[in-house]
Amino acid sequence: MHFFRSHITTLVLASVVMFSCRNNKQEPPTPVQAKTKDAAVWQAPDTSTIPHSPEGDMIRYGRELIAHTATYLGPKGSIRQQTNGMNCQNCHLDAGTKPWGNNYSGVYSTYPRFRARSGSMETMVKRVNDCLSRSLNGKPLDSTGREMKAILAYMQWLGRDVPKGKTPAGSGIKKLAYLNRAADPQKGKQVYETKCQRCHGADGQGIMQPDQSMYVYPPLWGPHSYNTAAGLYRLSSFAGYAKDNMPFGINYQSAELKDEEAWDVAAFVNSQPRPVVHFVKDWPVIASKPIDHPFGPYADTFSQQQHKYGPFGPIQQEQKLNIH
Numbered sequence: 525m526h527f528f529r530s531h532i533t534t535l536v537l538a539s540v541v542m543f544s545c546r547n548n549k550q551e552p553p554t555p556v557q558a559k560t561k562d563a564a565v566w567q568a569p570d571t572s573t574i575p576h577s578p579e580g581d582m583i584r585y586g587r588e589l590i591a592h593t594a595t596y597l598g599p600k601g602s603i604r605q606q607t608n609g610m611n612c613q614n615c616h617l618d619a620g621t622k623p624w625g626n627n628y629s630g631v632y633s634t635y636p637r638f639r640a641r642s643g644s645m646e647t648m649v650k651r652v653n654d655c656l657s658r659s660l661n662g663k664p665l666d667s668t669g670r671e672m673k674a675i676l677a678y679m680q681w682l683g684r685d686v687p688k689g690k691t692p693a694g695s696g697i698k699k700l701a702y703l704n705r706a707a708d709p710q711k712g713k714q715v716y717e718t719k720c721q722r723c724h725g726a727d728g729q730g731i732m733q734p735d736q737s738m739y740v741y742p743p744l745w746g747p748h749s750y751n752t753a754a755g756l757y758r759l760s761s762f763a764g765y766a767k768d769n770m771p772f773g774i775n776y777q778s779a780e781l782k783d784e785e786a787w788d789v790a791a792f793v794n795s796q797p798r799p800v801v802h803f804v805k806d807w808p809v810i811a812s813k814p815i816d817h818p819f820g821p822y823a824d825t826f827s828q829q830q831h832k833y834g835p836f837g838p839i840q841q842e843q844k845l846n847i848h
């Protein structure tokens with residue numbers, strides 16, 4: 525396997541390569557750069573418009589940090605070793621530009637903003653560091669350091685055409701309708717085996733580049749995955765992300781999973797072991813927890829099990845009755 529000797533840095537190329545040797549029957553994923561023609565959803569500014577100036581260099585460095593976080597901050601990072609080895613881009617696809625791919629279009633326009641999880645006004649710095657300590661199960665970045673400044677410069681550039689206070693269509697993760705039943709990890713296991721395992725691995729631990737510096741296919745559970753305080757540990761976030769973005773190569777216009785499959789595979793993946801981290805200051809107002817927050821205490825009498833897997837309809841119904 526001669527190509528393993530060359531340093532493969534782009535995931536797209538790497539996926540194609542891995543595909544051709546792991547499973548001959550499988551088509552390589554469509555390049556993620558393929559642009560959707562839907563004028564209604566936000567499109568990122570063209571990277572060729574990043575200025576050739578010191579500010580432009582910071583924007584480019586920020587984009588690079590999002591796309592190849594592990595190179596700089598991972599276990600073998602060149603700057604500091606402070607994360608689990610995932611890239612921001614693993615979850616914020618195409619460097620945080622993909623419609624309904626958890627993009628950053630609404631970040632610069634809406635921060636600082638109040639967030640219920642902390643019960644306080646949050647800056648962009650705090651929000652970036654939240655993902656570092658939860659999704660990347662690592663340490664926060666110094667707010668005055670070059671890396672944080674570059675990430676913020678990139679997010680500001682991305683959101684430059686978005687009016688203050690607005691969240692564009694296609695931002696973040698699309699919420700799916702709730703199922704009438706609880707999401708089922710057993711059914712999700714079958715979805716995983718037929719539609720996910722070929723890339724993320726039978727053990728869910730993902731696959732590293734041969735030089736072990738970065739994931740080609742990131743882990744979905746296990747010690748190097750996102751921790752239990754991360755956004756994807758909530759079923760609605762995972763299901764919405766998976767529906768519009770997985771198997772890798774699809775987008776919201778070419779989704780392959782049925783809603784049911786997305787919920788079930790979310791239940792399966794989020795019932796597997798992963799780093800357990802609790803931030804004691806989270807959710808100071810218990811009643812503000814999202815319906816699918818998987819840890820009590822709750823302001824209602826539904827079980828932790830039901831808050832994690834559903835059915836969510838009855839919880840939602842009771843919450844509506846309590847708001848007068």
Ligand code: HEC
Nearest residue numbers: 610611612615630631651652655659696697750755756761
């Ligand atoms: C394991 C997946 C994962 C990884 C890796 C990850 N994030 Fe996130 N991030 C999320 C999820 C989930 C959300 C919440 C999305 C939602 O609720 O719509 C989020 C939200 C955010 C937001 C707020 C977006 C908004 O519109 O309010 C920012 C900013 C952010 N992440 C930055 C980062 C940065 C920077 C990195 C890398 C250092 C990173 N994230 C890595 C999953 C991840």
Ligand code: HEC
Nearest residue numbers: 613614615719720723740741742743744766770771772789
């Ligand atoms: C063709 C290979 C492939 C298949 C099949 C696939 N994925 Fe992925 N998945 C990826 C790649 C590659 C990434 C990272 C994308 C990036 O960094 O640009 C990813 C990222 C993810 C992430 C966010 C990062 C993380 O590790 O937590 C989740 C969640 C995920 N996939 C779930 C699924 C689910 C669920 C399925 C099955 C329905 C699936 N994937 C099928 C290749 C694949």
